[in-house]
Amino acid sequence: MSDITSLSLTKLVKNIKEKKLSSEDVTKAFIARSEKSKELNSYITEDFSNAIDKAKKFDEKPNLNLKLPGIPVAVKDLFCTKDIRTTAGSKILENFIPTYESTVTQNIWDAGAILLGKLNCDEFAMGSSNETSFFGNVLNPIDKGLVPGGSSGGSAAAVSGQLTPITIGTDTGGSIRQPASFTGTVGLKPTYGSCSRYGIVAFASSLDQAGPMSQNVEDCALLQEVISSYDIKDSTSIDFKRNEYSKELTKNIKGKKIGIPKEYRVEGMPKEIEELWKKGIEYAKDCGAEIIDISLPHTSYALPAYYIVAPAEASSNLARYDGVKYGFRAKGENLIDMYEKTRSQGFGDEVQRRIMIGTYVLSSGYYDAYYLKAQKVRKLIKNDFDEAYKKVDAILTPSTPSSAFKIGEKKNDPVSMYLNDIFTVPVNLAGLPAISIPAGHDAAGHPLGLQIIGKAFKEQEILNLAYAMEDKISFKNKITDWWIK
Amino acid sequence: MSKDNSEYLIERYDNIYEVVIGLEVHAQVTSSSKLFSSASTKFGAEPNTQVSLVDAAFPGMLPVINEYCVKQAIKTGIGLRAKINKRSVFDRKNYFYADLPQGYQISQFKFPIVGEGTVILDMENGPKEVGIERLHLEQDAGKSIHDMDPQNTLVDLNRSGVALMEIVSKPDMRTPDEVSAYVKKLRSIMRYLGTCDGNMQEGSLRADVNISVRIKGSDVLGTRCEIKNVNSIKFMQMAIDYEANRQVDLIEEGKTIDQETRLFDTKKNETRSMRSKEDAHDYRYFPDPDLLPLEVTDEFIEKLKADIPELPDDKKKRFIDQFKVSPYEATILVSDIDTAKYFEEVVAKMGKNQDMKLAVNWITGELFAVLNNKNLEISQSPISAKNLAKLINLIKNGTISGKIAKTIFELMMDGDQDPQKIVEEKGLKQQSDPKALEALIDKIINDNREKAIEYKQGKEKLFGFFVGQAMKASSGKANPQLINEILKKKL
Numbered sequence: 001m002s003d004i005t006s007l008s009l010t011k012l013v014k015n016i017k018e019k020k021l022s023s024e025d026v027t028k029a030f031i032a033r034s035e036k037s038k039e040l041n042s043y044i045t046e047d048f049s050n051a052i053d054k055a056k057k058f059d060e061k062p063n064l065n066l067k068l069p070g071i072p073v074a075v076k077d078l079f080c081t082k083d084i085r086t087t088a089g090s091k092i093l094e095n096f097i098p099t100y101e102s103t104v105t106q107n108i109w110d111a112g113a114i115l116l117g118k119l120n121c122d123e124f125a126m127g128s129s130n131e132t133s134f135f136g137n138v139l140n141p142i143d144k145g146l147v148p149g150g151s152s153g154g155s156a157a158a159v160s161g162q163l164t165p166i167t168i169g170t171d172t173g174g175s176i177r178q179p180a181s182f183t184g185t186v187g188l189k190p191t192y193g194s195c196s197r198y199g200i201v202a203f204a205s206s207l208d209q210a211g212p213m214s215q216n217v218e219d220c221a222l223l224q225e226v227i228s229s230y231d232i233k234d235s236t237s238i239d240f241k242r243n244e245y246s247k248e249l250t251k252n253i254k255g256k257k258i259g260i261p262k263e264y265r266v267e268g269m270p271k272e273i274e275e276l277w278k279k280g281i282e283y284a285k286d287c288g289a290e291i292i293d294i295s296l297p298h299t300s301y302a303l304p305a306y307y308i309v310a311p312a313e314a315s316s317n318l319a320r321y322d323g324v325k326y327g328f329r330a331k332g333e334n335l336i337d338m339y340e341k342t343r344s345q346g347f348g349d350e351v352q353r354r355i356m357i358g359t360y361v362l363s364s365g366y367y368d369a370y371y372l373k374a375q376k377v378r379k380l381i382k383n384d385f386d387e388a389y390k391k392v393d394a395i396l397t398p399s400t401p402s403s404a405f406k407i408g409e410k411k412n413d414p415v416s417m418y419l420n421d422i423f424t425v426p427v428n429l430a431g432l433p434a435i436s437i438p439a440g441h442d443a444a445g446h447p448l449g450l451q452i453i454g455k456a457f458k459e460q461e462i463l464n465l466a467y468a469m470e471d472k473i474s475f476k477n478k479i480t481d482w483w484i485k
Numbered sequence: 486m487s488k489d490n491s492e493y494l495i496e497r498y499d500n501i502y503e504v505v506i507g508l509e510v511h512a513q514v515t516s517s518s519k520l521f522s523s524a525s526t527k528f529g530a531e532p533n534t535q536v537s538l539v540d541a542a543f544p545g546m547l548p549v550i551n552e553y554c555v556k557q558a559i560k561t562g563i564g565l566r567a568k569i570n571k572r573s574v575f576d577r578k579n580y581f582y583a584d585l586p587q588g589y590q591i592s593q594f595k596f597p598i599v600g601e602g603t604v605i606l607d608m609e610n611g612p613k614e615v616g617i618e619r620l621h622l623e624q625d626a627g628k629s630i631h632d633m634d635p636q637n638t639l640v641d642l643n644r645s646g647v648a649l650m651e652i653v654s655k656p657d658m659r660t661p662d663e664v665s666a667y668v669k670k671l672r673s674i675m676r677y678l679g680t681c682d683g684n685m686q687e688g689s690l691r692a693d694v695n696i697s698v699r700i701k702g703s704d705v706l707g708t709r710c711e712i713k714n715v716n717s718i719k720f721m722q723m724a725i726d727y728e729a730n731r732q733v734d735l736i737e738e739g740k741t742i743d744q745e746t747r748l749f750d751t752k753k754n755e756t757r758s759m760r761s762k763e764d765a766h767d768y769r770y771f772p773d774p775d776l777l778p779l780e781v782t783d784e785f786i787e788k789l790k791a792d793i794p795e796l797p798d799d800k801k802k803r804f805i806d807q808f809k810v811s812p813y814e815a816t817i818l819v820s821d822i823d824t825a826k827y828f829e830e831v832v833a834k835m836g837k838n839q840d841m842k843l844a845v846n847w848i849t850g851e852l853f854a855v856l857n858n859k860n861l862e863i864s865q866s867p868i869s870a871k872n873l874a875k876l877i878n879l880i881k882n883g884t885i886s887g888k889i890a891k892t893i894f895e896l897m898m899d900g901d902q903d904p905q906k907i908v909e910e911k912g913l914k915q916q917s918d919p920k921a922l923e924a925l926i927d928k929i930i931n932d933n934r935e936k937a938i939e940y941k942q943g944k945e946k947l948f949g950f951f952v953g954q955a956m957k958a959s960s961g962k963a964n965p966q967l968i969n970e971i972l973k974k975k976l
Binding site: 079080086088093096098099100102197198199200201202204205206232233234235236312313315316318319320322324325326335339359362363364367371 | 538541542543544545546547548549550577579581582583586587588589638640767769770771774775776777
């Protein structure tokens with residue numbers, strides 16, 4: 001059985017199409033491994049018996065022309081799933097069951113896939129370690145004491161621990177790429193507007209973007225092909241020509257120009273990261289790419305700008321969780337008292353912290369100094385990329401300033417936690433696509449990732465670069481299945 | 486208090502104050518679905534039956550702008566002779582309330598869809614211009630019901646997300662009459678355009694009234710108070726009267742006026758403080774990241790312009806030119822689109838031999854009185870324009886007298902009957918045969934010889950007696966003009 005779960009998505013699809021495996025075989029294999037992996041705490045909600053029923057149904061009349069024929073998939077619990085509890089990792093939505101399906105998950109089911117369950121994440125996707133989840137932290141399959149990253153920590157752990165062949169996460173400031181980097185997996189944050197936000201519990205609307213997470217680049221391309229669609233239900237969805245990313249995938253990246261931004265050499269960056277980056281540059285050269293030094297001068301302002309814009313939008317987006325209509329409600333003496341008790345008991349510390357920051361930066365007298373200024377910075381950061389892209393096709397950076405940190409290490413130090421997003425947030429602020437691929441290990445054998453940032457709507461370009469480099473890197477995740485007794 | 490109808494001044498000892506008034510009118514956009522969702526906007530449905538997932542702010546739900554509402558707002562802007570902004574932005578106005586599911590209202594703050602414009606009021610002493618500051622689109626909130634359950638407040642979200650136009654005037658009004666004329670004119674323009682039904686009872690039109698006072702002649706604005714959510718013209722006028730006097734009294738006592746939000750208690754006829762400036766909400770406006778800026782092209786606007794019907798001001802001009810009615814009559818006829826339609830239909834049905842004077846008098850006199858009595862709109866008139874035109878023609882061509890016409894008018898109301906038929910069935914045709922009338926009058930004079938002699942001796946009052954007798958003898962059908970002529974000759 002463990003043979004099945006170690007297969008990539010592409011291989012699983014091939015086996016099912018060639019009728020060597022049934023959907024039921026595959027689904028049961030992932031369920032069995034998931035059952036044995038409870039210690040990782042990857043799932044918030046399991047939907048295993050339904051999954052087996054759906055797999056059987058699929059096998060009765062298999063449509064093998066689909067892109068994900070009978071493939072079981074667990075998804076981040078930020079995507080609303082019809083009739084299946086959707087919590088966003090929060091107590092306030094602990095018992096919330098949507099009557100509707102997000103566009104992205106609907107696209108996955110329409111491609112033939114089957115829901116396994118809902119994966120753990122930081123509360124409302126606010127966190128970089130999966131420690132803010134109301135449902136407890138997730139363990140990194142790499143090592144028991146490590147965080148899997150966040151906010152898509154449950155998703156990253158589930159892919160690297162082989163509890164699901166692929167998954168989807170959401171990325172507001174690095175929430176796909178950082179956990180991918182921490183778990184030795186591949187994660188793509190698409191261009192803003194590529195994947196519909198309809199039915200995704202909102203964190204920061206102008207930054208949120210769903211994306212694929214997988215064991216390799218090919219799988220990532222296939223899943224991106226499935227989830228990306230123009231959707232009139234999301235006014236920020238963009239109607240552009242979407243490639244058949246997996247079909248058009250090529251390792252030929254000869255002559256592609258790759259930029260190396262000097263501003264990403266941040267102070268105090270571990271030597272291992274520095275070396276990884278150098279190695280990455282060599283790999284790229286080996287693939288025939290041309291390396292060009294570039295400058296993104298406003299990079300150092302990205303993190304502060306992000307931590308103004310994102311909480312500002314969050315403070316407003318989360319106002320709807322007030323105990324009136326659905327979700328958790330605390331008893332109160334009157335309306336205001338009910339609001340206060342509901343929201344202080346229903347939201348965790350990090351969410352409350354960001355609501356307060358957001359409320360503050362939007363309040364009259366501070367709006368211009370914070371929110372408006374941050375928006376200006378955002379424009380400058382976007383201009384930096386626009387300038388750079390006159391000279392290069394893509395940009396190569398480390399995904400994170402460190403490998404996975406220890407559980408509890410940064411829990412009480414929010415600023416140090418926020419610093420973990422330093423390489424990923426500029427991409428969200430500029431609305432660009434970026435992929436993190438595993439590229440090496442630190443001294444302890446923990447994975448490290450490289451990030452390739454592309455031009456808007458050029459997912460194919462960075463997937464190709466990643467595909468070519470992946471081949472040169474030939475990364476092997478060191479997972480011992482320590483949690484399986 | 487006021488010197489004449491055109492001035493509204495408040496006098497205290499040596500000081501004469503004038504009142505400065507501006508209005509923020511909230512007009513519900515006529516549209517079958519809501520501003521950002523496809524839920525129905527129909528009035529009077531069972532509570533919480535017209536609520537989409539977007540209106541109830543479920544997690545992950547996103548607003549999608551209703552293009553029809555955008556068109557309605559632009560049309561209204563054109564009707565207000567206002568600048569249409571090709572780029573406008575939706576902002577979030579953040580506050581917590583049980584009937585505001587999102588925790589914010591989507592509105593337009595810095596960049597409204599419509600900019601400055603003008604409304605012309607037809608006041609008795611001539612036209613008066615009131616400036617429009619802006620018009621923006623926003624969502625309505627739901628309804629909190631506090632008096633149905635002793636313990637709980639109930640919430641109805643049917644109204645949540647319904648499109649409103651907030652139309653902000655400049656502080657150009659000086660009298661309660663101008664406020665009344667302004668609201669009526671706005672309502673009229675929007676009803677002509679079909680952009681708001683103007684139904685104040687159903688809450689489709691409500692206003693916040695901004696009032697300040699100052700010594701007459703001063704060009705500095707005083708501190709203003711805002712009276713929230715007044716939903717009838719009468720209440721607006723009462724609230725202004727109370728509030729203006731309250732402010733003047735404060736100034737006269739040497740006190741200052743606090744800028745604050747007040748509400749009008751319709752039972753006690755007074756305004757009361759709701760919240761002071763210090764307690765004012767901090768709405769934390771910011772552009773809604775779920776919606777892109779709203780951009781419209783010149784072509785889009787031009788297309789809408791081509792669809793704009795004749796509006797009250799133009800219609801009034803045309804009525805005066807084409808139908809030779811007086812400006813006063815024209816104002817009344819065009820004030821409501823349905824009245825104007827009715828009038829034009831009557832005119833059309835009257836055919837060649839039109840009598841405008843009769844048409845205007847019958848509509849604004851008899852018909853309005855009936856509608857008023859029965860509390861009906863002209864669109865529900867029990868007498869159709871076609872039949873009223875026939876009645877007028879019957880008078881005009883001498884078939885019936887004006888007096889008989891009134892009788893027939895009463896009969897017509899029962900099922901919109903054809904006046905011609907009534908005349909025939911009841912034999913009400915006017916007697917205009919001079920020979921027959923002469924015979925009739927000869928008989929009356931013969932029967933009343935003594936009175937005829939008295940008349941000839943100078944008792945002229947008796948003339949009326951003879952007319953009365955003639956009418957009586959003819960059951961009211963005798964042509965009164967002929968009767969007069971013949972009587973004068975014979976007596």
